[in-house]
Amino acid sequence: MxxxxxxxxxxxxxxxxxxxxxxxxxxxxxxxxxxxxxxxxxxxxxxxxxxPPDVRTQAAAGRAAFRSDDLLQLASLIDEISTQPSRGPRRVK
CATH class of the missing domain: 2.30.30 (SH3 type barrels.)
Structure with a gap:
């Protein structure tokens, strides 16, 4: 093949x-x-x-840069990070 x-x-x-x-x-x-x-x-x-080509990619015909599933996962990750309490500045040695 x-x-x-x-x-x-x-x-x-x-x-x-x-x-x-x-x-x-x-x-x-x-x-x-x-x-x-x-x-x-x-x-x-x-x-x-x-x-085989992804059905969503074919349907978007180059008009969509991101898949909706990936955007939803990204939004969830951002929400999770933004709701965590801040630990203050981090120091690098």
Whole structure:
């Protein structure tokens, strides 16, 4: 199976590689492939076309920079941080 680099700012965007394996590595979903010199390389799976396009991304057609689920999670995190009591300034040694 071949994968294509789809990340808009990656220098290899549009290049195709033969997929060696896919696994969770360094805390994220990654695809492993061999480069032209035969070295094993990896990329985040989200930077490739290995998964079908997200339905919300397709429906937004480039008009939405963020997914609503992610924005709701961010709002919850901000709310949680803002309601915590302040401990005063932190000193760095």
């Amino acid at each position: 071949e994968i294509e680099v789809t990340h808009p700012f990656h220098p290899w965007r549009g290049q195709r590689f033969v997929l060696a394996t896919r696994k969770r590595n360094w805390g994220e979903d990654r695809v492993m492939y061999f480069d032209a010199q035969g070295r094993l390389r990896s990329l985040p799976a989200a930077w490739t076309d290995i998964d």
